[in-house]
Amino acid sequence: MNFTSHDVIIIERALRTAMKYEAEELRSRDYQEVLLKMQESANHALHVDTHLASADLDGVRYDYDDSSDLM
Numbered sequence: 377m378n379f380t381s382h383d384v385i386i387i388e389r390a391l392r393t394a395m396k397y398e399a400e401e402l403r404s405r406d407y408q409e410v411l412l413k414m415q416e417s418a419n420h421a422l423h424v425d426t427h428l429a430s431a432d433l434d435g436v437r438y439d440y441d442d443s444s445d446l447m
Contacts, residue, residue, distance in 0.1 A: 388414060
């Protein structure tokens with residue numbers, strides 16, 4: 377299932393609200409654990425996207441032209 381950035385924001389708000397008002401500590405910890413996993417996943421995705429973007433901007437162009445074999 378793919379979430380949009382807006383979906384993630386809504387889920388994070390819901391988890392934070394649930395943690396704030398949850399009287400049962402075990403459930404609050406469950407919410408916090410899910411929130412941390414989401415944040416780690418988002419940070420990982422951001423790191424991968426940044427790495428891919430910087431790889432595209434390395435200044436080297438790879439042009440594979442097979443017509444050189446014809447000479």
